[in-house]
Amino acid sequence: MRWCYSYACVWRRGISARIACAAVRRKRLLDSVILFFGCCMLVAHATAAQNVLRVLAWPGYADADVVKDFESRFHAKVEVTLVDSDEALWDKMHQGTQPQFDVLAANTAEIQRYAHDNLLAPLDLASLPNTKRQLPRFRALSSIGGLTKHGTVYAIPFTYSTMGLIYDRKQVSVAPHSMNELWNPRYRGKVLDYNSAQHNFSFTALALGYPNPFQLNNTQIQTITRKLIDLRRNLLTYYNLPEEAAAFFVQHKVALMFGNYGTQQLELLRRAGADVGYVIPDEGVLAWLDCWSMTSAAANRPLALAWINYMLEPEVSGLLTQRQGLANTLTEPAEGTGKSHILWIEPVENIQTRESLWSRIVSGDRPERF
Structure with missing residues (x-):
């Protein structure tokens, strides 16, 4: 009887042990399944993160349908951030310890600043076959200031425009011939000016007849400052975006x-x-000549290069002209500039000085305080 009882106990303990082992195996299997799907989700998330392209650009350069087509073609997500001034572009590029964007559109003067600060990555022209579609003058990269550094290419031309005078034919019967018309007393309260330190000092230097509007001495800076203060009498306001200017x-x-x-x-x-x-x-x-560049912080460089190459496709560049009225680098503009004296913007003598003075001008600081 004692033997039977002992045997039964051992038998029951064996069953319990086997049940416990089976439970452990099931738990391990469940843990493995959870771990597997967790890893899959992490891989998927990492892959998605690698396929996100962060674009810093100007209005009209990356319209929703253009972005959607790129996303579909390259199975990627594009995040577009728009700016309304060179100053805003500079601030965006300097948020954090490294650029928070993969590609950006900037003019040649700004490109030089970013390249100098090692914020841009070299471009592999072999990965940009659409550059062969561009007009010869835009393929001659070394002849355009700011696009190359020590023989390495850092930017590809995209679009350009002169920065002339726009006038209402009903109020201005004879087309103006000089930027000085902005100061004409007859247009009191009927003038719009772009909110930019660099460009205002430069175009006023041209109006004053200074030979180099990008490299000004202290005396010239003081004279221009007084003239820009005088311009306030004629201004309706300053604008930032083109749509805002059109509405005003x-x-x-x-x-x-x-x-x-x-x-x-x-x-x-x-x-x-x-x-x-x-x-x-x-x-x-x-x-200005705006170009596409890749930042030194670009996480997926092949995708960044694909974007720049995509921007040079005839259909995409053509939309820039059709929708925005801007010239592209693949076809000659319908209206030429003839023999006009055109100055591509360049880095200026002291950005901080111009911006400091401009901030005071725009804020309405009294003339006697300058």
Whole structure:
């Protein structure tokens, strides 16, 4: 009897042990399944993160349908951040210890600044076959200041425009010939100016006849400052975005405007029904050439290069001209600039000095305090 009882106990303990072992195996299997799916999710998340392209650009450069087509073609997600001034672009690029973007569009003067600060990555032209579609003058990269450094390419031309005068034909019967018309007392309260330290000092230097508007001495800076203070008498306001300028122009019946965005603003105004003209002043005109660059912090460089190459496809570059009225680098513009004196913008003598003075001018600081 004792033996049977002992045997039964041993038998029951064996069953319990086997049940316990089976439970342990099931738990391990469940843990493995959970771990497997967890790893899959992490891999998927990491892959998705690698396929996110962060773009820093100007309005009209990365429209929603253009972005959607790129995302579909390259199975990626594109995050677009827009800026309205070179100063805003600079601030965005300097948030954090490294750039928070993969590609950016900037003019040649800004490109030089970013390259100098080692914020840009070299571009492999073999990965940009659409550059062969560009007009010869835009393929000659070494001849365009700021695009190369020690023989290495850091930017690809994308679009450009002069920065001339836009005027209302009903209020200005004779096309103006000089930027000095912005100071004409007859246009009191009917002038729009772009909110930018660099460009305002430069175009005023041209109006004053200074030979190099990008490298000014202290005396010239003081003279320009006083002239920009005088301009406040004629101003309706300052603008940042082209759409904002067009709205001001139409709503408040503006007579003259410094067209920082050039032909892009002209196109917007004409679509809004405004009867406007566009002139390049006799003393010369500033002009910008915006380029695409890849940042040194680009997480997925092949994807960044694919974006730059995509921007040079005829359909995409063509949309820039059709929608924005801006010239592209693949085809000759419909309206040439003739023999006009065009100055591509360059780095200036002291950005901090210009911006400090401009901030005081815009804020309405009294003339006697300068």
